[in-house]
Amino acid sequence: MNKLLFLSIFLVSTAMAQEPSPTPATTAATTATMQKLYSTLSAILTDSSCDERFCSKDSHDRVGEELKTLSSLAHTMKDKTFSGDKTDPTLSVLSGYLNDEVNAAYSAFKAGKTEYARTLIHGLPSTCIACHSRNDNGTQFTALPMEPTDAGIKPIEKAEFYAATRQYDRAEKAFLDIIKSEDSANNDPYTWEHAIQQGLTIAIRVKKDPNLAKKIVDSALDQKKAAIYVRDDLTQWKKSIQEWLKEPKRSAVSEKALYKEGGRLISEAHRLQKYPMDHSGDVLYLRASSTYYDLIQNAPTSDHVSEALLMQGICNEVLNPRGFEDLHRLYYEACIKKTPHSLIAMDCYRRYERSTVQGYTGSAGTAVPEEVKQKLLDLFSQSVAKGTPAQVY
Numbered sequence: 001m002n003k004l005l006f007l008s009i010f011l012v013s014t015a016m017a018q019e020p021s022p023t024p025a026t027t028a029a030t031t032a033t034m035q036k037l038y039s040t041l042s043a044i045l046t047d048s049s050c051d052e053r054f055c056s057k058d059s060h061d062r063v064g065e066e067l068k069t070l071s072s073l074a075h076t077m078k079d080k081t082f083s084g085d086k087t088d089p090t091l092s093v094l095s096g097y098l099n100d101e102v103n104a105a106y107s108a109f110k111a112g113k114t115e116y117a118r119t120l121i122h123g124l125p126s127t128c129i130a131c132h133s134r135n136d137n138g139t140q141f142t143a144l145p146m147e148p149t150d151a152g153i154k155p156i157e158k159a160e161f162y163a164a165t166r167q168y169d170r171a172e173k174a175f176l177d178i179i180k181s182e183d184s185a186n187n188d189p190y191t192w193e194h195a196i197q198q199g200l201t202i203a204i205r206v207k208k209d210p211n212l213a214k215k216i217v218d219s220a221l222d223q224k225k226a227a228i229y230v231r232d233d234l235t236q237w238k239k240s241i242q243e244w245l246k247e248p249k250r251s252a253v254s255e256k257a258l259y260k261e262g263g264r265l266i267s268e269a270h271r272l273q274k275y276p277m278d279h280s281g282d283v284l285y286l287r288a289s290s291t292y293y294d295l296i297q298n299a300p301t302s303d304h305v306s307e308a309l310l311m312q313g314i315c316n317e318v319l320n321p322r323g324f325e326d327l328h329r330l331y332y333e334a335c336i337k338k339t340p341h342s343l344i345a346m347d348c349y350r351r352y353e354r355s356t357v358q359g360y361t362g363s364a365g366t367a368v369p370e371e372v373k374q375k376l377l378d379l380f381s382q383s384v385a386k387g388t389p390a391q392v393y
């Protein structure tokens with residue numbers, strides 16, 4: 001084991017020992033896996049942070065080892081830690097997502113496509129975030145001692161690292177610093193917009209705090225030269241937050257109340273959206289997805305779970321933080337598997353199919369690879385009422 005990894009494991013165990021005890025749902029095995037994920041992620045982000053480090057022979061070998069470790073951790077998580085009928089099914093969807101992303105990075109690395117592997121490595125924190133920032137469940141850390149070294153780490157990467165490792169206050173501050181940076185708003189709108197989106201995810205899903213969401217939106221609106229389309233979205237988000245502030249403080253916990261609340265938020269979000277990828281309804285979509293996560297977590301065996309998975313797919317398809325993720329398809333797939341041969345499964349299948357076909361469509365037309373066609377056929381037969389003739393692609 002290299003020194004850095006050893007040191008970080010040591011520091012993590014010491015720091016975590018002082019934190020409040022985890023929620024009862026957290027098993028010792030989960031905590032151990034998470035601590036290993038934390039230290040490996042920390043090490044790999046450091047090793048791949050700048051050209052000199054990433055390209056040196058030593059760290060190249062280490063990155064290979066680190067990817068191998070991540071891959072086996074993600075694999076165990078998917079197959080053991082978060083499986084079982086009574087477990088919250090979103091955990092298995094999201095651990096599968098991490099598994100896919102890590103394996104894509106590892107395959108690219110082994111095939112010598114190091115720059116591509118590096119891009120995928122830098123995207124890994126967003127898969128940790130996708131799982132941790134579903135709602136307000138779980139421990140928050142105020143300051144873990146190990147962090148990627150400064151050299152070559154961009155502010156947005158640092159902020160994401162904090163969010164990925166549940167250091168939400170630190171993450172929030174780091175995202176706000178980017179949002180308040182005029183340089184970022186004027187010259188790097190992609191990163192700037194991403195910082196707003198991630199900041200809002202923490203404020204709305206994790207902290208459920210409309211005042212914090214308002215602070216983020218107000219800070220962004222202070223950037224008068226930012227792109228008009230983002231300012232338009234921000235103006236609408238501000239209205240949604242103001243409405244939220246007027247609502248009586250609700251703490252819906254029963255399955256029925258959460259189901260009703262989720263439905264209300266989704267229909268309001270639909271009402272605001274003028275075209276499928278319009279972001280006007282994002283604040284409401286974030287609130288809705290957090291509500292449906294609460295429902296799934298509180299009642300993992302409820303009859304509403306399949307519909308809640310469909311809604312997660314819908315919310316994620318619109319929110320899609322990086323614009324190319326396919327997490328929504330994993331939700332549609334989980335929905336089909338939860339209630340095969342049902343109307344909801346068919347709805348999930350249609351959305352899965354549309355998103356897949358669009359994904360393989362470019363200026364030269366549509367070219368769906370054979371194995372993907374096979375997968376569509378397979379999901380179709382699980383969705384339709386029994387006895388319906390097979391679809392032809």
Ligand code: HEC
Pocket residue numbers: 016022023025026030031034035037038041082090091092094095098124125127128129131132137138139164165166
């Ligand atoms: C499938 C969902 C999922 C994914 C993906 C995931 N985690 Fe976690 N993580 C959890 C759960 C569940 C907990 C326990 C939360 C709680 O306290 O209830 C947790 C807790 C943690 C903790 C706190 C451990 C402790 O001592 O309590 C750390 C650190 C952590 N995760 C790091 C990571 C990192 C880094 C990644 C990405 C490489 C990651 N996790 C990906 C679900 C996930």
